[in-house]
Amino acid sequence: MVQSALIPAGSPELEAERAFLAEARAALSRMHQVVEERDVPLIGGEDNDERFTNESNIRAKQLRAQALLDLPDVPLFFGLLDYEIGTIEGLDRVHIGRRHVHDGSGAPLVIDWRAPVSVPFYRATRSDRQRVLLRRRYGFSDAAELTGFEDEPLIGTGESGQADAFLRAEIERPRTGPMRDIVATIQPEQDDLVRAPLHPSVCVQGAPGTGKTAVGLHRVAYLLYTERERLRRGGVVIVGPNRSFLSYIRKVLPALGEVDVRQITIDELISQPATASDEPEAASVKGDARMARVLRRALWSHVGTPTEGVLYSKGSQRFRVHDYEVAEIVSALRESTRYAPGRNALAQRIAHAVLVLMEQRGDSPDDRVQNAVARSKPVKQLLDAVWPRVVPEQVLHRLLSDADFLAQSADEFTVEERTALLWRKAPRSWKSAKWSGADTLLLDELEDLIERSSGSLGHLVLDEAQDLSAMQLRALGRRCRTGSATVLGDLAQATTPWAAGSWDRVLGHLEKTDAVVAELDRGFRVPAQIIDFAARLLPQIAPTLGVPSGIRTRADALSIVSTDEPSFADTLVAACRTALTGEGSVALIAADEQISDLHDALAAAGLHPALLGATEDEMDTERLVCVPATLAKGLEFDAVIVAEPAQIVAAEPRGLHRLYVVLTRAVTRLQIVHATPLPTALTEVPAGIS
Numbered sequence: 065m066v067q068s069a070l071i072p073a074g075s076p077e078l079e080a081e082r083a084f085l086a087e088a089r090a091a092l093s094r095m096h097q098v099v100e101e102r103d104v105p106l107i108g109g110e111d112n113d114e115r116f117t118n119e120s121n122i123r124a125k126q127l128r129a130q131a132l133l134d135l136p137d138v139p140l141f142f143g144l145l146d147y148e149i150g151t152i153e154g155l156d157r158v159h160i161g162r163r164h165v166h167d168g169s170g171a172p173l174v175i176d177w178r179a180p181v182s183v184p185f186y187r188a189t190r191s192d193r194q195r196v197l198l199r200r201r202y203g204f205s206d207a208a209e210l211t212g213f214e215d216e217p218l219i220g221t222g223e224s225g226q227a228d229a230f231l232r233a234e235i236e237r238p239r240t241g242p243m244r245d246i247v248a249t250i251q252p253e254q255d256d257l258v259r260a261p262l263h264p265s266v267c268v269q270g271a272p273g274t275g276k277t278a279v280g281l282h283r284v285a286y287l288l289y290t291e292r293e294r295l296r297r298g299g300v301v302i303v304g305p306n307r308s309f310l311s312y313i314r315k316v317l318p319a320l321g322e323v324d325v326r327q328i329t330i331d332e333l334i335s336q337p338a339t340a341s342d343e344p345e346a347a348s349v350k351g352d353a354r355m356a357r358v359l360r361r362a363l364w365s366h367v368g369t370p371t372e373g374v375l376y377s378k379g380s381q382r383f384r385v386h387d388y389e390v391a392e393i394v395s396a397l398r399e400s401t402r403y404a405p406g407r408n409a410l411a412q413r414i415a416h417a418v419l420v421l422m423e424q425r426g427d428s429p430d431d432r433v434q435n436a437v438a439r440s441k442p443v444k445q446l447l448d449a450v451w452p453r454v455v456p457e458q459v460l461h462r463l464l465s466d467a468d469f470l471a472q473s474a475d476e477f478t479v480e481e482r483t484a485l486l487w488r489k490a491p492r493s494w495k496s497a498k499w500s501g502a503d504t505l506l507l508d509e510l511e512d513l514i515e516r517s518s519g520s521l522g523h524l525v526l527d528e529a530q531d532l533s534a535m536q537l538r539a540l541g542r543r544c545r546t547g548s549a550t551v552l553g554d555l556a557q558a559t560t561p562w563a564a565g566s567w568d569r570v571l572g573h574l575e576k577t578d579a580v581v582a583e584l585d586r587g588f589r590v591p592a593q594i595i596d597f598a599a600r601l602l603p604q605i606a607p608t609l610g611v612p613s614g615i616r617t618r619a620d621a622l623s624i625v626s627t628d629e630p631s632f633a634d635t636l637v638a639a640c641r642t643a644l645t646g647e648g649s650v651a652l653i654a655a656d657e658q659i660s661d662l663h664d665a666l667a668a669a670g671l672h673p674a675l676l677g678a679t680e681d682e683m684d685t686e687r688l689v690c691v692p693a694t695l696a697k698g699l700e701f702d703a704v705i706v707a708e709p710a711q712i713v714a715a716e717p718r719g720l721h722r723l724y725v726v727l728t729r730a731v732t733r734l735q736i737v738h739a740t741p742l743p744t745a746l747t748e749v750p751a752g753i754s
C-alpha cells in the first residue's frame with residue numbers, strides 16, 4: 065500500500081474511485097452473504113460415502129464464505145487498466161484486485177489478478193502495450209483506505225520511472241508483522257514463474273531477497289485459480305524449513321483469498337514424529353542418497369532361497385510343489401514387485417501351481433480353492449521361512465544395531481560412515497527403539513519399499529529446498545508422484561551438511577527431472593551495498609553462482625562497528641536502541657549459543673525484545689526480535705544488527721553459508737558489531753567483487 069500518490073485527496077476522480085471502492089466492498093459483502101445463506105444440499109444415509117460427501121459440501125461452503133470475507137486491512141483492488149475500446153467486450157476499464165467481485169447480476173466490478181485480462185497489468189510496456197492505453201496504481205493507507213493513485217499512460221514514447229518508484233516504495237514500506245503479498249508489484253520475470261503451467265514442475269534458483277518465497281506463494285494462488293478442480297482432489301502443500309518461517313508467511317495466501325492450503329514443515333508431513341536426535345555425522349549418512357540402496361538391500365535380504373518345497377494335502381491326496389519351482393517363482397517376483405505384494409503373490413503362485421496339479425489329476429478347482437491353498441498352513445510356513453512378514457522398524461533396528469548386517473547391506477559406505485550409523489547403545493528391540501528425524505525418513509522409505517505409498521498430492525511447494533537431504537527429497541517426491549512441484553532455493557544458502565549441492569541432484573531425488581530450472585537475480589529486499597558486501601563470501605561458498613544485483617541503493621545501508629569485549633553488550637544495546645528510533649522491524653541476529661544472553665542484556669536495558677523460536681508469533685507483537693542465526697533463513701527485517709560474525713561462522717561446519725544468510729536479511733540497514741576480527745572471507749575482497 066503505497067501512500068505517496070500523485071492525485072491528491074479531494075480531486076473528483078479520486079472521489080469517484082473511492083465511491084467505486086465502496087460499491088465494490090458492498091458487492092463483496094453481498095456475495096459473502098449469498099454464500100452464507102445458501103443451504104448445503106445434504107444427502108440422507110449414514111454410510112461413509114454419504115457422510116464424506118456431506119462433510120465435503122459443508123466444508124466447501126465454509127471455505128467459499130471465508131474466501132469472500134472482506135479483510136479490513138487488505139485493499140480490494142490495487143490497479144486499473146484502460147484498454148483500447150473493443151478489446152474486451154463491454155469492458156474497457158478493468159479494476160484489478162485480489163479477488164473477483166461482481167455486482168450480483170454477473171457484471172464484474174473487480175477482476176481477479178490471476179485472470180488473463182489482468183496479465184498486461186504486469187507485462188505491458190510502452191513498446192509492447194498489449195492494447196492497454198493506461199495503467200493506474202493505487203495508494204492505500206494501512207487501514208486500506210484509498211489515498212491516491214498514479215497514472216502511467218502507455219501511449220507515447222520513452223519509459224516512465226513510475227513503476228520503479230512504486231516498487232521501491234512498496235518494498236521500503238516498514239515491516240510490521242508477517243510477510244505481505246506482492247500482488248500489486250509482481251515483476252515480469254517473477255510473473256513468468258507465477259503463471260507457469262501446473263506441469264512441468266518449476267525450480268527457482270535465486271539469490272537472497274529475489275522474491276522466491278513470494279513467487280512460490282503467488283504461484284500457488286495462481287494454480288488454485290486455473291486448476292482448482294484438479295488440485296482439489298490431491299491438495300496443495302507448502303513445505304517450509306521451520307515453524308517460525310511458516311508463521312511469517314502464513315497470511316499471504318489468505319490475503320489472496322486462498323484459505324485451504326496446508327503450510328507445514330517436512331517433519332509434519334512425514335507421519336511419524338521423531339523422538340531422538342542424531343550426531344551430525346550420523347544425520348549426514350542417514351540423509352545420503354546411497355541409503356536408499358542400502359535399505360532396499362537390507363529389506364530384500366530377508367527373502368531367502370527355499371530349501372524345501374510345499375506339500376499340500378487334500379483328503380488322501382498329496383500335491384507337491386518342489387523347492388526349485390518355488391525358487392523360480394521367488395526370483396521372478398523379487399525382480400518385479402514390492403515386498404508385501406510380492407509375499408502375497410508368492411502364496412498365490414504356489415497355490416496356483418497346486419491347482420494345476422489338481423487339474424492334472426482330473427479335478428476342476430475354482431478361485432476359492434486357490435485362496436484356501438494360499439492361506440493353508442504349509443504355504444504359510446513356507447512364506448514365513450522364505451519371505452517373512454517384516455515391518456520397517458524391524459529392518460532399521462537391525463541395520464543400526466547389527467554391524468555385520470550393516471556391513472553386508474552397506475558395502476558402499478566407508479568404515480567411518482558405518483560406524484557413524486551404528487547406535488552406540490542399541491535398544492533391545494525395535495519396539496522400544498526411539499527414532500530420530502533422519503530415521504523416520506528411512507522408515508518412510510522402507511514403508512514404501514514394502515508397500516507402494518499412494519503419492520497423490522496435487523502440488524508441492526518446497527521452500528529453502530537447497531537444505532533438504534536426498535532422503536527427505538525422496539520422501540517428498542513419493543507424496544507427489546503424479547502431481548507437480550515448485551522448488552525454491554539458493555545453493556549459496558545451503559547450511560545443512562547433507563545438502564544435495566546442485567539442482568539436478570535435488571530434482572533427481574525428487575523424481576521431477578522434467579522440471580524447468582529458472583534463475584532470479586534481481587535482489588528486491590537487500591540494498592545493493594549490503595548484497596555486494598555479503599557477495600564477498602560467494603567465491604568460497606558457491607563459486608559457480610553469479611553475483612546478484614540489488615535494485616536499490618542506500619548510502620547508509622551498511623555500517624561495521626568494531627568494539628572490545630567489555631563494551632560489546634553495551635554497543636549492541638546502543639545499536640538496537642538507535643535502530644528502534646527508525647520505522648519498522650528490528651532484529652538482532654547472533655550465533656545460537658550467544659542469543660539468549662544478548663536477549664537478556666537487551667531486556668535488562670528495557671528494550672522489550674522478543675526471542676524468536678520461543679513462541680510462534682513473536683514477530684507479530686514486538687518490533688525488536690532476537691534471532692538465533694539458525695532461524696534467520698527466509699526472514700527479513702527493516703533493520704538488522706549482526707553480532708559477532710566470526711562466532712556465527714565458527715558455530716557449524718557450513719558457518720560461512722550461515723553468515724551469508726544472516727547478512728542478507730535487512731531491507732534498509734545492516735549494522736555489524738564485532739569484538740573478534742571479522743572472518744577473512746569478508747575482509748579480503750576477491751577480484752571482480754566490490
Ligand SMILES: Nc1ncnc2c1ncn2[C@@H]1O[C@H](COP(=O)(O)OP(=O)(O)OP(=O)(O)O)[C@@H](O)[C@H]1O
Nearest residue numbers: 246249250251272273274275276277278588589698
Ligand atoms: N515484485 C515485488 N514487489 C514488492 N516486493 C517484492 C517483490 N519481490 C520481492 N519483494 C519483497 O522482497 C522481499 C524478499 O522476498 P522473498 O522473501 O520472497 O525473497 P527470497 O528470494 O525468498 O529470499 P531468501 O532467499 O532470503 O529466502 C520480500 O519482502 C518481498 O515482499
